[in-house]
Amino acid sequence: MAVYTISQVAEKYHMRPSTLRYYEDLGLLYNVPRQGGHRVYTDALLNRLGAICCYKNAGMSLEELQEFFHYTESQEDVAKTVALLDEVDTRIQHQIAELQANYLQIQRKKHYFAAIQTALAQGQPKPDWADFCNQQYV
Amino acid sequence: MAVYTISQVAEKYHMRPSTLRYYEDLGLLYNVPRQGGHRVYTDALLNRLGAICCYKNAGMSLEELQEFFHYTESQEDVAKTVALLDEVDTRIQHQIAELQANYLQIQRKKHYFAAIQTALAQGQPKPDWADFCNQQYV
């Protein structure tokens, strides 16, 4: 069971060492062992950090994460934990749906500008956006 | 062709009037006509605002949007516009993939905590997270 230095963890999770210290200040990571005064991260801590990143990515604030971990740690109020997870669940589904709609829109724009590029290169008149989709604004 | 007041637009797009004024200050929305000193939003402006929300949602900063619109308006550097759109494209794809992975993780957690809840209600021992998936941390 390997352990990691703060900068190794930071690199692995694409964040700065200062961010890890900050999360520790907030109580999101705790009981981080030290060796010669230096933080040492265990697999359990890495897993927890992975969870933090997951929730954060789903749109939870660090404050909500504090609340969440408070519930799960205290082993009281499992119902609240489940409710919070449900909240994250619907939030993430909405996000995915919205992003997919946005993705289609971006595709249309890309094709439109690519067509403009081609037309310019061939000295032809620029295509009209309305030809690509019904009066969508650039 | 209908026009809207600032508060109507704000409501329609789930933002505050102050945000619309702020975007105008940044130059993202411009040439907004006035009637008796009050802003009046046309369909073209609403479409533009829709585009702004789309790009923003895709993870572009307002600064990048300024750059983007600078290119598209000036009609120079279509290549840069296409490059920026490509950037947004890959960004949005990564986001969707990551969110979907996160979604699965959240589902596992939900089932785990729901099982705990059931077990508690029936006075049974709590299930172990390891039974649900391989040693993933809560």
Next chain:
DNA sequence: ATAACGCTTCAAGCTAACTTGAAGTCAAGG
């Protein structure tokens, strides 16, 4: 005509989430 209401501008203020700086500690290498 006078009050209410929804807007206007402009500058200043706010919040979340980090990031940076100063001053100091620890273990390893020369």
Next chain:
DNA sequence: CCTTGACTTCAAGTTAGCTTGAAGCGTTAT
């Protein structure tokens, strides 16, 4: 022994993206 380099703490600073406050204007209702 002394230096180097990666860490430590703690307080203060930064950034993006708004939001608020103060003072004032223009149209409508009483």
